[in-house]
Every structure is written in structure tokens, then in C-alpha cells.
Amino acid sequence: MKSPIQNEVGAIFVPVRDIEKARDWYCDLLGVPADGDIPGGHLYVLPMKHARVVLDSKIYSDEAVYQIPAFHFNTEDIEAAYTFMEEKEVELVTDIQFDHFFNFKDPDGNLLMICQC
CATH class of the missing domain: 3.10.180.10 (2,3-Dihydroxybiphenyl 1,2-Dioxygenase, domain 1)
Structure with missing residues (x-):
């Protein structure tokens, strides 16, 4: 059977404490506008050219x-x-x-x- 799994990364999740502060910091770092929705109040998908980087304040913990x-x-x-x-x-x-x-x-x-x- 041919694998139904694609050989590409869809998204990488990064645990962050404060979604708005993290969005602003990463967007500034990458030189992209800090706009767009924050789904569920805890996710922000950085506007990237290839794989998406998702900042997520819901999964944040010191251990994560x-x-x-x-x-x-x-x-x-x-x-x-x-x-x-x-x-x-x-x-x-x-x-x-x-x-x-x-x-x-x-x-x-x-x-x-x-x-x-």
C-alpha cells in the first residue's frame, strides 16, 4: 500500500505563555505584520513561506x-x-x-x- 502520509511538515507548535506578546515578538523578529486571528484565544499561525509555525499558549508549561x-x-x-x-x-x-x-x-x-x- 502506498503511504497516505505526505513527506512535508504541516506545522510546528511552539509553547508560549502570552499569545499576543509572542505573536508580536516573532512577527517583529521575522519582519512580518502582526495581524490576523487568534483562534480560540490561544493560537497564532505565523505567516511563513513553507511549514507553518503555530504559537500556542494553551500548551505552555515549563516542561513543554x-x-x-x-x-x-x-x-x-x-x-x-x-x-x-x-x-x-x-x-x-x-x-x-x-x-x-x-x-x-x-x-x-x-x-x-x-x-x-
Whole structure:
């Protein structure tokens, strides 16, 4: 039987405390407008080009926060991305590693990554 499961990611859920603050922070980080609905008062789907990132305040708990990056944001210029994050005073967890990636935390403590692809 051919698999009915598609080889693509539909969405990645990120646990956040305050959905409106998280929406504003991520939209600012990505340079996209912070508009749109917040379904059920706890979800916000970031306007992404490919896989969707869903901020969800209903699933937030200290235990749910990402301790390792579950995904990464792409960049074509890792140095510029690192400088941008420094200027935004984002909590940087690592320096640029192997001229390729670095890790940072969002305001809720989720460990995330930016990677030059």
C-alpha cells in the first residue's frame, strides 16, 4: 500500500505563555505584520513561506518549553542574522558555530536556531 502520509511538515507548535506578546515578538523578529486571528484565544499561525509555525499558549508549561531546537529559521547571511539578534537584545545561547548556525531563546525560554542554508 502506498503511504497516505505526505513527506512535508504541516506545522510546528511552539509553547508560549502570552499569545499576543509572542505573536508580536516573532512577527517583529521575522519582519512580518502582526495581524490576523487568534483562534480560540490561544493560537497564532505565523505567516511563513513553507511549514507553518503555530504559537500556542494553551500548551505552555515549563516542561513543554524546548530544551533543544525543534526547528531552525533559515538565513542566507549568518553574520548579519547574528548581528540583528544582538541588536534586538535577544538572548543568544551560542556564538556562530562552524560558520553555519547559532542558538537563541525566545522570551518564553524556547531554545531555537538560525541556520545558514
